[in-house]
Amino acid sequence: MSDADDLPSQRIAAALRERIARGELEPGDRVPSTRQLVRDWGVAMATASRALATLRDEGLVTTRTGSGTVVRGVRGSGAAPLTRSRVLAVAVRIADREGLEALSMRRLAGVLKVAPMSLYRHIAGRDELEILMVRAIFGSNPLPRSMPTGWRQRLEVVYRLQWRLYRAHPWLAELTLVTRPPLAPEAMLHSEWTLEALAELDLDPPTRMRTALALPALVHGLALAALYEIRAEHETRLRNEQWWTTIEAEASELVRGAGFPRLRELGALATDAFGLDGLDEAFELALGHYLDGLAAAAG
Structure with missing residues (x-):
């Protein structure tokens, strides 16, 4: 086989x-x-x-x-044996619930109720653990077996899937830097699909490469914004709309005094736009505008 x-x-x-x-x-x-x-x-x-x-x-x-x-x-006595898959599953669960900063080999061993050194029979260390976590997430949420027809449809499939993964696993944005990507074949396939889609457009090689960096960077940037907002809510114990309420008076006075008429027009819209739900809408808007611009640029 x-x-x-x-x-x-x-x-x-x-x-x-x-x-x-x-x-x-x-x-x-x-x-x-x-x-x-x-x-x-x-x-x-x-x-x-x-x-x-x-x-x-x-x-x-x-x-x-x-x-x-x-x-x-x-x-x-019926405890499951320690395997790499089980170690990864627990690591992902910890990161999903508490963030990547809460994950360590010692914490992982504690949750698994094993001696820390026993983990090293399955995982070489923190660096390998992080790569394997990335591979696990992308591997269990694969791209379709066959590419959609048309460059735009392909890019929409790739980056909507990426956004869903970032939203489901916010810590993932810390391990998938665009300029220093992880050597994870399951994630690298996203780049392959991107380049394959861009090959259909009339772009010179340098422009094609810059475009292949700019689009994931756009999505990754929004994913980092979501991650930092989650951390801010945890640290302040205030949801975004609650935080805006606490600074509303000070912000209004500053905007009026500094002469920012456009910022004054935003008013309550800022609360909806900057929250986590607003980022989902921002992603769809940004992706649509980017692909529209790419289509116009390619002629």
């Missing part, structure tokens, strides 16, 4: 693994049956069976008579 033949089962296993890590599937919950996986993923029964077998080998699920395949508990 080739790696290519086994890839669909690995994708299914990764998606289920992430659902378990996020707590969507808890100990004792049934996981989708092989027949359900066949319907949901459009794969053969053997492929679905291999995906569940992978999770059983990792100790994440078990088969119970009359109940089917269920998520395995992690307490007592």
Whole structure:
């Protein structure tokens, strides 16, 4: 069996693994049956069976008579064995809930209830852990198997998927710098799709390369804004609209005194625009404007 033949089962296993890590599937919950996986993923029964077998080998699920395949508990004598996949699942869960700054090898070992040194049999250290976390997120949320027709449609698929990943895992923006990208094949495929789409346009090579950097930088910049807003809410214990309320009087006085008529026109709109929900709308607006401009520039 080739790696290519086994890839669909690995994708299914990764998606289920992430659902378990996020707590969507808890100990004792049934996981989708092989027949359900066949319907949901459009794969053969053997492929679905291999995906569940992978999770059983990792100790994440078990088969119970009359109940089917269920998520395995992690307490007592039935504790799941320590595997790289389990380490990554817990690392992602910690980062999702508390941010990347809360993640350390010692904290990870504590949550897994193992000695810190035992982690190094599976992960070389923090640097490898971060790369593997990036790979896990992109790998469990793959691009479509075939590219859409048309350069614009391809770019929309790539960057809307990236935005969804950033919103679901805000810490991801810290590990995917545009100028120093991680060597993660699953993420690098996004760049390959971008370059393939831009190859259809009448752009000289230097412009094509700058464009291939500018578009992900636009999305990444908004993702960092979302990350910093989440951190600010955590540190101040104030949601964005509450924070604006606390500075409203001071801000209004400053705007009037400094002679900023356009800023005065914003008024209450600033609260909606600068919050986390406003960033979703800003992303759609920015992506649309960028692609419109790219189409005009390419003639």
